[in-house]
Amino acid sequence: AQSVTQPDIHITVSEGASLELRCNYSYGATPYLFWYVQSPGQGLQLLLKYFSGDTLVQGIKGFEAEFKRSQSSFNLRKPSVHWSDAAEYFCAVGILTSGTYKYIFGTGTRLKVLA
Amino acid sequence: GAVVSQHPSWVICKSGTSVKIECRSLDFQATTMFWYRQFPKQSLMLMATSNEGSKATYEQGVEKDKFLINHASLTLSTLTVTSAHPEDSSFYICSARTQGIREQYFGPGTRLTVT
Numbered sequence: 001a002q003s004v005t006q007p008d009i010h011i012t013v014s015e016g017a018s019l020e021l022r023c024n025y026s027y028g029a030t031p032y033l034f035w036y037v038q039s040p041g042q043g044l045q046l047l048l049k050y051f052s053g054d055t056l057v058q059g060i061k062g063f064e065a066e067f068k069r070s071q072s073s074f075n076l077r078k079p080s081v082h083w084s085d086a087a088e089y090f091c092a093v094g095i096l097t098s099g100t101y102k103y104i105f106g107t108g109t110r111l112k113v114l115a
Numbered sequence: 116g117a118v119v120s121q122h123p124s125w126v127i128c129k130s131g132t133s134v135k136i137e138c139r140s141l142d143f144q145a146t147t148m149f150w151y152r153q154f155p156k157q158s159l160m161l162m163a164t165s166n167e168g169s170k171a172t173y174e175q176g177v178e179k180d181k182f183l184i185n186h187a188s189l190t191l192s193t194l195t196v197t198s199a200h201p202e203d204s205s206f207y208i209c210s211a212r213t214q215g216i217r218e219q220y221f222g223p224g225t226r227l228t229v230t
Contacts, residue, residue, distance in 0.1 A: 088156075
């Protein structure tokens with residue numbers, strides 16, 4: 001069955017430190033891949049997406065992600081975290097199922113940033 | 116572009132009553148709309164998919180008679196929670212996409228509290 005795994009439920013980093021959030025998926029083909037950020041009580045904001053082509057994609061707010069087909073992964077990175085990055089991060093994969101493209105979301109990673 | 120709105124953003128209703136949530140695509144034609152449910156500190160779970168003018172397709176375990184979805188136009192979908200109970204309290208998020216585009220655009224969410 002298709003699934004998305006975000007192994008880290010919580011991550012704490014110091015401001016200015018680098019960040020990597022992990023995402024692995026299970027799907028028979030190459031899915032469309034997304035990273036979203038959600039602040040408390042708010043909706044989703046798209047950080048970046050991968051459909052095809054260059055496997056290193058750049059997003060907003062200084063985030064980037066790399067698609068690795070061999071590892072079925074799409075990890076999110078940021079070289080220097082800011083306090084405002086504290087939020088919940090969701091990885092999502094778009095898959096074709098029952099004739100419709102749907103999203104499957106990972107369980108999320110909650111990022112805490114220490115001053 | 117690709118803006119999706121939801122109304123209301125927050126609603127409180129009494130147990131046993133029904134409440135309707137609207138989802139609108141403001142600047143594109145939403146041929147397909149999706150409704151998600153998110154419990155506190157959890158991920159998004161797809162409830163149903165609807166194509167304009169067709170009956171919604173519900174995910175396994177979602178009660179069709181409790182969560183009524185109507186997608187009568189290319190810009191509007193509604194979710195009606197019937198005979199609401201406190202356990203229906205949740206954050207409901209809609210998304211929409213247009214024909215030929217696989218990316219979904221998300222609304223800001225509606226917080227439902229049933230007392």
